Amino acid sequence: MSMEAIFVIASFTVPENFGPNPQSMLWLLPLVAAIAIIYKATKLPTIKAGNFIKETSLLFGSIIVFIIIAALSLHALAWMITG
Amino acid sequence: MAVRSREKQTLFLLVVGLLSWLVPGAGHLVLKEKERAIIIFVTILLTFCVGIYIGSIGVINLYGSTPWYVVGAQVMNSPMVLLLGRITAHNAYPVYGWPNEIGQIYTSTAGLLNLLCIVNAVYLAYVRGIEPARG
Numbered sequence: 675m676s677m678e679a680i681f682v683i684a685s686f687t688v689p690e691n692f693g694p695n696p697q698s699m700l701w702l703l704p705l706v707a708a709i710a711i712i713y714k715a716t717k718l719p720t721i722k723a724g725n726f727i728k729e730t731s732l733l734f735g736s737i738i739v740f741i742i743i744a745a746l747s748l749h750a751l752a753w754m755i756t757g
Numbered sequence: 758m759a760v761r762s763r764e765k766q767t768l769f770l771l772v773v774g775l776l777s778w779l780v781p782g783a784g785h786l787v788l789k790e791k792e793r794a795i796i797i798f799v800t801i802l803l804t805f806c807v808g809i810y811i812g813s814i815g816v817i818n819l820y821g822s823t824p825w826y827v828v829g830a831q832v833m834n835s836p837m838v839l840l841l842g843r844i845t846a847h848n849a850y851p852v853y854g855w856p857n858e859i860g861q862i863y864t865s866t867a868g869l870l871n872l873l874c875i876v877n878a879v880y881l882a883y884v885r886g887i888e889p890a891r892g
Contacts, residue, residue, distance in 0.1 A: 686806075689813040689856035701811070701859050705866055708804040711796060712870040716877040721792040 702741070710734040766886045773882040777875040779835060784878030788885065797874050804867035805834050812860020815850030817841045823861070830865035833872045838864075 692698050710733040714726060777784030782798035809816060819828050819842030832838050852860065 686809050687813055687850055689815065689852040689860070690811050692855060694855050698855060698859070701863075704807060705804070705863060708800050708870065709866070711800045712873060715793050715796045715800070716873060721790075721796070726796075 703738075706737050706741075707734055710737065766883075769886070770879050770882050774875050774879045777878045778833070778871070781835065781871045781874060784875065785881070788878065788881050790881070797871075801834065801867050801871050801874070804870065805864055808860045808863025808867060811863065812852050812856045812858075813850050814841055814845050815848075815852035816857060816860035816864055817845050818848070820846050821848060827861050827865050830868040830872075831861075833868035833875075834864065835871070838868075 707730075710730045714730045714733060715721070718726060718729060773784040773787055776787055780798070781801040782794035782796075784794075785797060786794035817831055817838055819832075819839070
C-alpha cells in the first residue's frame, strides 16, 4: 500500500480540530447539497442532467434562504428579549 | 397462480429493499435506473465519508453513549456500519465536542437519506409490479 493511501486512511482515524466558530457553520452547505441532490434524485420522474442540476440548485437555494431567514428571525427575537 | 405471483412480488420488493440497504443505489440499479443509482451511491457515500473524516470513525459509536436514534440512522447507511462499529467499540477512537457532533449529524443524515432511497426503490418496484413496464 502506498504512503498516500496510508495517509488518507489514517486521516479517518483522527478527528478534525475545530470549535464552534462562525466558519464551522459552513459545514452546513455540503449537507444541504446532499439533501437537495438525494431528494431530487428520488422525486424527478426522469433524470436529465440540465433539468436535474436546475431543480437541485433551486432546492439548495430555497433551503439556504429559509435557513438565513430563520437565523435572522431568531437573532432578532433574542436581541429583543435580551435587549 | 395469482397467489404465487404475489409472493414473487413481495420477495422482489424485499430483495430491492435489502439491496438498497446493502449498497446505496443498488435497489435502483436493479430497477434499471442507472443514473439515479449512481447519483444516490456517490452522494450518500460522500456524505458518510465527510462525516467520518470530520469526526473520525469514532463517531460510529454503536455500543457507547450515542443516542439510539443516531445509531439507528447511522446503521441505515449500510450493514457495513455495524462492522465499523465493532472496530470502534470500547471507545477505541475517542472523539468529543464539535467534530463529534458534526460527524454524527453527517453520518446519520446520510443514513436517513439512504432510508428515503430504500423506500423510494421499494415503491418504484411495487408500482412497476402493478403497472405495465415503461419503454
